[in-house]
Amino acid sequence: MNLVIYADFSGPECYLASRRADAIAAAAAVDWRAVEQYPRRPVSGVPVSESEQLPARLAALEQLLLPREQLPWRLPTVVPKTQAAVSAYAEAHGTRVDAEVRRLLFDLYWRDGADIGSPTVLRTPLTGPMLRSGADADPLRQFGYAVGPHREPITTGAHRRIQAWRGQWQQLGGAELPVVLVDGATLTGLDAVRRLGKEIARLGVDVAPVLADPLRYPALDGNPPLSWVSQIGGEWLHRYRIGAPS
Structure with a gap:
């Protein structure tokens, strides 16, 4: 199975997709590609408003949960500009910690209420995984840096990766996130989340795998x-x- 997922970090549907990707990864390769859905959002983020309908969206997702599946969350007060989070994930992509960094970024926002749009906030939690990443670039390998002071990636490779992912997503029409490409099909939004649930059932994997603490140092x-x-x-x-x- 060739499974590709495009997602941002500020959408609850993408959060559940990430948790399902962790389950599927026990039996199949998952290529997660992060995109910043709203690049013109202010750097300080925007207050959560009724237009986001977050409580209703989260309630709808809880109705889709599989037996033993969980979606722990606390309602955020700010919708962040996710450039910094996307940059951090792009630096981790292709290393041994990319799934851990993805999971950490979602948990920081949806469980801890952290401002994942701030490079300063991300600095400490990302240090451990980036030091374990095996990345070649000295700022990542020696100091655990993953995001620059202006929310940009550290390396040219990560910058190009972000641009490629965004271009691919735009070629899909800038479809509702998450987007799942699997077996020649393209699914978006809740349909994408449902399909990931079906893949978990088909593969017979544990829907709630025990995963190592991504914050740990080498x-x-x-x-x-x-x-x-x-x-x-x-x-x-x-x-x-x-x-x-x-």
Whole structure:
């Protein structure tokens, strides 16, 4: 099965799609492609208004849940500009932590109420997974950076990835998110979410898999580089400050 999903991070339908993608990933490859649905949204986001109909949309999604499936959420007060989140995911895409970063970004917004439009807010939670990513670029590999100060990606490769994903989504008519491409079919919105549920049933995978904490840092082997310690800290920071025992 060739499964491709286009989604933003601020839509509840995309949130459920992400959780279903985690279940499907146990048996099939999932190519998740992030797009910023509303790039002209103010950098500070916009207050949640009645026009978003978030309570009704979340209630509708809960009616679609499979047995044992959960959709934990707290109603956000702000709809963020998701450029920073898309940039972070684009940096992680293709690495060993891309699914973890995707899940982390959704959880930060839908469960913790964090402003995922702020690079400052994303800096700390993304450090652990980016240090584990295996990425080649020094800012990612050494310091865990994934987003620039102006919400842009760190590397040219991630920038090109974002542009390609957006172009592909626009070629689909800028369809309602999420968009699922599977077996030659294109499904959008709630139809896409329903199809992912059918794939879970067809594959017979666990709808609520136990997943590792995406916030975790890489295991330390010996003393890490001083540059890492000075930027990140961790358990080695105090040891470097006081010096080696005599």
